[in-house]
Amino acid sequence: MPVLHNYFRSSTSTRLRAALNLKGLDYDYRAYALLKNETRTDAFLSKNPAGLVPVLELDDGTMLTQSLAIIEYLDEVHPAPALLPSDPAGRARVRGLAQMIACEVHPLNNLRVLQYLERAFDQDAAGKARWFAHWVHETFRPLERALADSPFTGRFCHGQDPGLADICLYAQVWNNARFDIDASPYPTVMRIFAACDEIEAFRKAAPPEQPDAV
Numbered sequence: 381m382p383v384l385h386n387y388f389r390s391s392t393s394t395r396l397r398a399a400l401n402l403k404g405l406d407y408d409y410r411a412y413a414l415l416k417n418e419t420r421t422d423a424f425l426s427k428n429p430a431g432l433v434p435v436l437e438l439d440d441g442t443m444l445t446q447s448l449a450i451i452e453y454l455d456e457v458h459p460a461p462a463l464l465p466s467d468p469a470g471r472a473r474v475r476g477l478a479q480m481i482a483c484e485v486h487p488l489n490n491l492r493v494l495q496y497l498e499r500a501f502d503q504d505a506a507g508k509a510r511w512f513a514h515w516v517h518e519t520f521r522p523l524e525r526a527l528a529d530s531p532f533t534g535r536f537c538h539g540q541d542p543g544l545a546d547i548c549l550y551a552q553v554w555n556n557a558r559f560d561i562d563a564s565p566y567p568t569v570m571r572i573f574a575a576c577d578e579i580e581a582f583r584k585a586a587p588p589e590q591p592d593a594v
C-alpha cells in the first residue's frame with residue numbers, strides 16, 4: 381500500500397487524496413503539521429528536498445512529488461476511471477484548467493508565501509487575506525468564464541465525469557472558503573464544486589475529514 385505523506389489542510393494533498401479515492405486505491409495516511417515545520421526535518425527532506433507535501437511513497441520506496449505529476453502517474457498505472465479525456469484537445473483543455481489553479485493561484489497563496497509576506501513585508505492577517513483574495517479572483521474570474529462559456533463543460537469541468545480539473549477546483553474552493561473568499565461571482569465553479577461534493581471520493585478527501593484535522 382502506498383504511503384501518503386500529507387497534511388489535512390494542504391490543497392495539494394486534498395487533490396491527491398481525491399485522486400486516490402476516485403481510483404479506489406488504499407493508502408497509509410501520514411500527517412505532517414506544516415505550522416510546526418514538520419516538513420523541514422531531515423527525515424522529511426530525504427523524501428522531498430523541497431520540504432513540501434504531498435509525497436506519495438510507493439511500495440518499492442520510490443518517492444513521488446508534485447501533485448499533478450503524481451495524479452498523472454496514478455492515471456497511467458490505474459487507468460480506470462480516467463482522470464483525463466481520451467482526445468488530445470480534451471486533455472489539453474483539462475490540463476489547462478487544472479494548471480490555472482495549480483500554477484497561477486496556489487503557488488502565490490501557499491503557506492510559505494504568506495509567511496514571507498508577514499516576515500519580510502510586515503503584513504498582518506488582514507494584509508495576507510487581501511493578497512490571497514486578490515490572486516484567487518485574478519484566476520477565478522477567467523476560470524468562471526472558461527467554464528461557463530465552453531460547450532465541453534458538463535456536470536463537471538469537462539463532460540459528465542470528474543477528472544483532473546475538478547480535483548484542482550474542489551481543493552482550491554476548500555482553501556478559498558478558509559479565507560472567506562466571496563464565491564458569488566463564480567456560479568459555475570460552485571456548481572461543479574457541489575457536484576464533486578456529492579461524490580464520496582471527494583468528500584472523504586476534504587480537509588475536515590482527515591485524521592489530523594483540528
Ligand SMILES: N[C@@H](CCC(=O)N[C@@H](CS)C(=O)NCC(=O)O)C(=O)O
Nearest residue numbers: 390391392432433446447448491492
Ligand atoms: N506544486 C506542488 C506544491 C506543493 C506545496 O506547495 N505544498 C504545500 C501545501 S499545499 C506545502 O507543503 N507548503 C509548505 C510551506 O509552504 O511551507 C504540488 O502540487 O505538489
